[in-house]
Amino acid sequence: MSASDEQRRDREPRPDEAAADRPEEYDVIVLGAGPVGENVADRTSAAGLATVIVESELVGGECSYWACMPSKALLRPVTARADARRVPGVRERLTAPLEVSAVLAHRDAYASHWHDDGQVDWLKSAGIDLVRGRGRLDGPRRVTVDLPDGGRRQLTARHAVAVCTGSRAALPPLPGVDRVRPWTSREATSSRTVPRRLAVVGGGVVAVEMATVYRALGAAVTVLVRGSGLLDRMEPFAGELVARSLTEAGVDLRTGTSVTGVRRTGDGDGSGPVVLTLDGGDELEADEVLFATGRAPRTEDIGLETIGLSPGRWLEVDDSCRVTQVPDGWLYAVGDVNHRALLTHQGKYQARIAGAAIGARAHGTPPPDAGPWGALSATADHAAVPQVVFTDPEAASVGLTAARARESGRRVRVVDQDMGQVAGAGLYAEGYRGRARIVVDEDRGHLLGATFVGPGIGELLHSATVAVAGEVPLDRLWHAVPAYPTISEVWLRLLEKYRDGAAEPAE
Numbered sequence: 001m002s003a004s005d006e007q008r009r010d011r012e013p014r015p016d017e018a019a020a021d022r023p024e025e026y027d028v029i030v031l032g033a034g035p036v037g038e039n040v041a042d043r044t045s046a047a048g049l050a051t052v053i054v055e056s057e058l059v060g061g062e063c064s065y066w067a068c069m070p071s072k073a074l075l076r077p078v079t080a081r082a083d084a085r086r087v088p089g090v091r092e093r094l095t096a097p098l099e100v101s102a103v104l105a106h107r108d109a110y111a112s113h114w115h116d117d118g119q120v121d122w123l124k125s126a127g128i129d130l131v132r133g134r135g136r137l138d139g140p141r142r143v144t145v146d147l148p149d150g151g152r153r154q155l156t157a158r159h160a161v162a163v164c165t166g167s168r169a170a171l172p173p174l175p176g177v178d179r180v181r182p183w184t185s186r187e188a189t190s191s192r193t194v195p196r197r198l199a200v201v202g203g204g205v206v207a208v209e210m211a212t213v214y215r216a217l218g219a220a221v222t223v224l225v226r227g228s229g230l231l232d233r234m235e236p237f238a239g240e241l242v243a244r245s246l247t248e249a250g251v252d253l254r255t256g257t258s259v260t261g262v263r264r265t266g267d268g269d270g271s272g273p274v275v276l277t278l279d280g281g282d283e284l285e286a287d288e289v290l291f292a293t294g295r296a297p298r299t300e301d302i303g304l305e306t307i308g309l310s311p312g313r314w315l316e317v318d319d320s321c322r323v324t325q326v327p328d329g330w331l332y333a334v335g336d337v338n339h340r341a342l343l344t345h346q347g348k349y350q351a352r353i354a355g356a357a358i359g360a361r362a363h364g365t366p367p368p369d370a371g372p373w374g375a376l377s378a379t380a381d382h383a384a385v386p387q388v389v390f391t392d393p394e395a396a397s398v399g400l401t402a403a404r405a406r407e408s409g410r411r412v413r414v415v416d417q418d419m420g421q422v423a424g425a426g427l428y429a430e431g432y433r434g435r436a437r438i439v440v441d442e443d444r445g446h447l448l449g450a451t452f453v454g455p456g457i458g459e460l461l462h463s464a465t466v467a468v469a470g471e472v473p474l475d476r477l478w479h480a481v482p483a484y485p486t487i488s489e490v491w492l493r494l495l496e497k498y499r500d501g502a503a504e505p506a507e
């Protein structure tokens with residue numbers, strides 16, 4: 001039997017009787033089996049470390065069952081239909097609305113019908129032990145798990161504990177909000193019915209994606225945004241183009257509107273329509289209200305107080321995802337819970353890095369490349385975070401916006417391009433509407449950021465991510481020739497304008 005076979009045998013799930021009072025020792029304990037926890041465990045297990053993962057709900061986490069997967073499965077039929085309706089010869093045959101039951105069934109399939117057997121099988125195949133239950137830190141390197149059957153297991157970690165407990169929807173502090181059965185992203189992504197009237201509070205990513213879905217499924221949707229526009233972390237034109245499209249689709253979009261009260265009209269039992277009071281005194285009645293008002297860390301009940309940290313806060317980490325306030329470097333916090341970038345792909349990137357760092361430190365190998373852009377440093381979190389908002393049009397960005405780049409004190413030049421002028425875009429969709437922007441570091445001659453808005457541009461984003469993360473000189477990008485006639489030719493238009501010294505966009 002090889003050493004790795006022996007390690008794998010060591011990591012076979014322990015029979016319950018072994019659980020008694022005696023702490024079970026592992027090299028690494030991962031708390032939370034969302035996409036990020038799974039990837040940390042995968043990397044530490046691959047590094048030959050005996051790894052156990054603790055999960056209180058479903059292996060796969062928010063992303064698989066109540067976030068990325070179901071939301072994108074709901075959105076894809078919407079954007080596919082919208083795209084097809086912009087193609088002559090197809091649109092004439094596309095007069096019927098979406099088949100709601102088929103869309104919801106597609107969503108159910110992508111959420112694996114809220115069963116995690118597939119993910120559990122994968123854990124087993126990777127040699128990772130699973131303990132189901134609520135885990136809490138219980139002093140340095142110790143985790144206690146309350147099991148679903150009322151029992152308890154105690155785990156200790158020789159090398160590291162990785163907190164990957166993610167985030168939950170944050171509700172605004174409105175009196176009575178918890179008595180009106182509000183929707184959060186969980187209900188919006190898993191609902192089996194389409195409300196006749198849906199009010200959406202918030203102007204961020206969840207708000208615009210879910211407004212897109214429910215409007216296309218037939219709901220009368222009102223979006224209440226307290227600020228002046230949508231998607232305020234992206235370039236302003238992204239929110240403007242998405243707002244225009246939502247409005248054209250029939251969404252009642254109200255900016256500069258805050259909600260000051262919420263109640264149900266029934267007998268105090270949570271029944272009846274929901275009524276929102278708006279600043280200024282107006283009221284809005286709907287059948288459901290979705291609060292898409294950001295996220296809170298799932299750290300309030302994980303025993304942080306037993307190691308001298310405050311519960312309920314985001315955990316601050318260094319670039320290898322080690323919690324900075326904990327001595328001896330045994331505690332890591334990876335994914336949403338560290339608040340660096342609340343995105344699955346970025347959390348999984350951190351997981352690969354944290355897993356490698358835990359492995360290197362456990363084996364006593366001096367970290368060879370812990371500096372910026374090295375294998376043990378999540379540098380992209382600061383410079384090259386990509387995100388696609390899957391609305392119609394899609395909005396995609398990486399790196400810094402023009403405003404953020406200027407705030408950073410760099411000498412910056414901004415170039416914009418109307419996507420409608422790109423031949424490949426016109427072929428993709430008649431009357432293609434969209435815009436692209438690059439933000440150039442004038443002193444270093446490479447891209448700091450890029451934003452694309454338009455149908456089907458999500459797949460374009462990775463080209464920009466490579467350019468930003470790779471700090472590819474613009475002179476060399478000039479030789480990266482986009483195929484004709486693809487939407488990617490927008491790169492050529494942007495670089496031509498940059499070389500020709502085109503005037504900067506007004507905004």
Ligand SMILES: Cc1cc2nc3c(=O)[nH]c(=O)nc-3n(C[C@H](O)[C@H](O)[C@H](O)COP(=O)(O)OP(=O)(O)OC[C@H]3O[C@@H](n4cnc5c(N)ncnc54)[C@H](O)[C@@H]3O)c2cc1C
Nearest residue numbers: 032034035036056061062067068135166335336342343344
């Ligand atoms: C509606 C919506 C759509 C999204 N769409 C996208 C998208 O398209 N692309 C994208 O990149 N990102 C998207 N995101 C963000 C993405 O879902 C998160 O960034 C991602 O899920 C974070 O992964 P995580 O593993 O850090 O946390 P989670 O996925 O939240 O997983 C944490 C896990 O820890 C478990 N846990 C918590 N506490 C304990 C405990 N005490 N003991 C045991 N287990 C515990 C939880 O049950 C959960 O399974 C979306 C988010 C939302 C809300």
Ligand SMILES: NC(=O)c1ccc[n+]([C@@H]2O[C@H](COP(=O)([O-])OP(=O)(O)OC[C@H]3O[C@@H](n4cnc5c(N)ncnc54)[C@H](O)[C@@H]3O)[C@@H](O)[C@H]2O)c1
Nearest residue numbers: 172202203204205206207226292293294295342388389390
């Ligand atoms: N396609 C994707 O990549 C995708 C999709 C969905 C969610 N996500 C991730 O999930 C996270 C959560 O998304 P989100 O939309 O909930 O958060 P968000 O931070 O993107 O947007 C929150 C919105 O709610 C508003 N808001 C906050 N408090 C409010 C209050 N009290 N009253 C009224 N408005 C209020 C904010 O102004 C903002 O418009 C995001 O960070 C995002 O990265 C990603």
